[in-house]
Amino acid sequence: MRRPVLLLLAAVLLLGSAKPGAMAPRFALPDLEGRTIDLAAYRGKVVLLDFWATWCAPCRAEIPRLIDLQTKYRNRGVQIIGISLDDDAGAVRDFQREFKMNYPVVIGDAALAKQYGGILGLPVLFVIGRDGRIVRRHDGELDLAKTRRELERLASESARPFTLHGGEGLPELPPAA
Amino acid sequence: MRVTPLLLAVLIPIAAVAADAPPTVQPAELASMLKSGEKPLMIQVGFRVLYTQAHIPGSEYIGPASKPEALQQLRHRLEPLPRTQAIVLYCGCCPWERCPNVNPAWEALHAMAFTNVKVLYIAHNFGKDWVDQGYPVATGEH
Numbered sequence: 001m002r003r004p005v006l007l008l009l010a011a012v013l014l015l016g017s018a019k020p021g022a023m024a025p026r027f028a029l030p031d032l033e034g035r036t037i038d039l040a041a042y043r044g045k046v047v048l049l050d051f052w053a054t055w056c057a058p059c060r061a062e063i064p065r066l067i068d069l070q071t072k073y074r075n076r077g078v079q080i081i082g083i084s085l086d087d088d089a090g091a092v093r094d095f096q097r098e099f100k101m102n103y104p105v106v107i108g109d110a111a112l113a114k115q116y117g118g119i120l121g122l123p124v125l126f127v128i129g130r131d132g133r134i135v136r137r138h139d140g141e142l143d144l145a146k147t148r149r150e151l152e153r154l155a156s157e158s159a160r161p162f163t164l165h166g167g168e169g170l171p172e173l174p175p176a177a
Numbered sequence: 178m179r180v181t182p183l184l185l186a187v188l189i190p191i192a193a194v195a196a197d198a199p200p201t202v203q204p205a206e207l208a209s210m211l212k213s214g215e216k217p218l219m220i221q222v223g224f225r226v227l228y229t230q231a232h233i234p235g236s237e238y239i240g241p242a243s244k245p246e247a248l249q250q251l252r253h254r255l256e257p258l259p260r261t262q263a264i265v266l267y268c269g270c271c272p273w274e275r276c277p278n279v280n281p282a283w284e285a286l287h288a289m290a291f292t293n294v295k296v297l298y299i300a301h302n303f304g305k306d307w308v309d310q311g312y313p314v315a316t317g318e319h
Contacts, residue, residue: 053224055243057275085226087240110229118230121302122270139302140272 018117020136024049024128025115029106032093037081037104040132046073046154047128048080048147051108051119054095055086058141059123063099065144069151070103076155077130083108085119129154199283201298202265207233208312217263217295220254222247222282223270223303231308233267234315241270242282251285264294269303 018025024047028038039047050066052059070080082105084092089107096105113119116126117137125142127135127150135154138147202210210217211233219236221228228238239254240247255264264286268278279296286294299306308314 053241053270055241055277056271057277058271085224087225091244108226110226113226113230118304118308120227120231120269120304120308122224139305 018134020134022134023132024134027112031104031106032096037106042079043132044130046078046130049083049126049128050080051083051085051122051124053084053086053122054091056122062123062142065142067102073151073155078151078155130157199296202295203298204306204310204312207265207297211313217265219265222266222278223268227270227303229318231314231316234313241278243277248281248285251282260290261293264291265297267297269299269307273298273300
């Protein structure tokens with residue numbers, strides 16, 4: 001009896017509540033150029049949130065595909081944001097330059113990873129709808145065909161009107177660590 | 178059975194590669210060892226954010242061994258130890274066949290003449306193959 005309770009407690013502690021249908025946890029972090037990337041500023045866009053690292057083989061393989069997706073869907077209201085889990089920001093800066101990444105990259109940490117339900121393997125991609133809700137979490141290398149189909153559908157949907165009164169407002173930022 | 182020189186030419190290199198592959202330990206086997214009180218030195222050669230969220234209790238963080246600085250730290254940490262020390266290396270960043278970290282770590286220890294090193298076989302990632310299985314987990318920096 002005690003073991004299942006402990007396991008449940010551990011799961012609750014380890015994992016946040018970033019499930020499909022839930023609001024994507026808000027964050028505001030500097031990108032590699034020092035500009036603040038606030039997820040709330042992208043409300044109304046379809047966001048692909050990519051947790052990755054420069055040394056991770058499947059992550060490296062999918063970056064050119066994400067760059068292509070950003071190019072193709074930028075004018076249709078799609079924004080990719082990379083969240084690097086590298087220890088060394090310098091390596092990320094070099095990588096971003098070398099691969100000519102055309103979307104912002106911030107450096108993530110364990111607190112953000114926990115908010116997103118635990119990032120216990122790489123890469124992990126979150127698809128976030130125009131209303132700020134999580135549509136899907138994908139663990140592992142990008143499924144390009146599925147993501148394209150999803151982006152076609154989500155990019156075609158118009159944004160629901162956003163109000164601070166009567167509607168669901170912006171989620172609070174978590175307290176600074 | 179007649180073995181042709183051509184077949185031998187194919188089989189010998191395969192056997193040589195297999196001999197150099199790291200010996201593995203399955204998650205269930207390691208969990209059982211830990212439960213029985215066996216305590217190999219466990220080293221995580223993945224990324225810090227993963228370690229902070231979840232790691233095997235008692236394991237040490239070294240960093241992604243695909244990077245030279247982490248490999249250097251690994252050699253420095255293990256240099257004073259007897260070469261018979263039982264060591265388990267693990268990562269769990271990515272699926273086993275795509276993990277860039279465990280092989281360089283194992284090769285470094287092999288080159289240092291450690292004789293009792295195993296690599297934890299993580300088929301998918303640490304979350305799925307260790308945490309979700311209910312094996313013991315610690316969080317935080319240490």
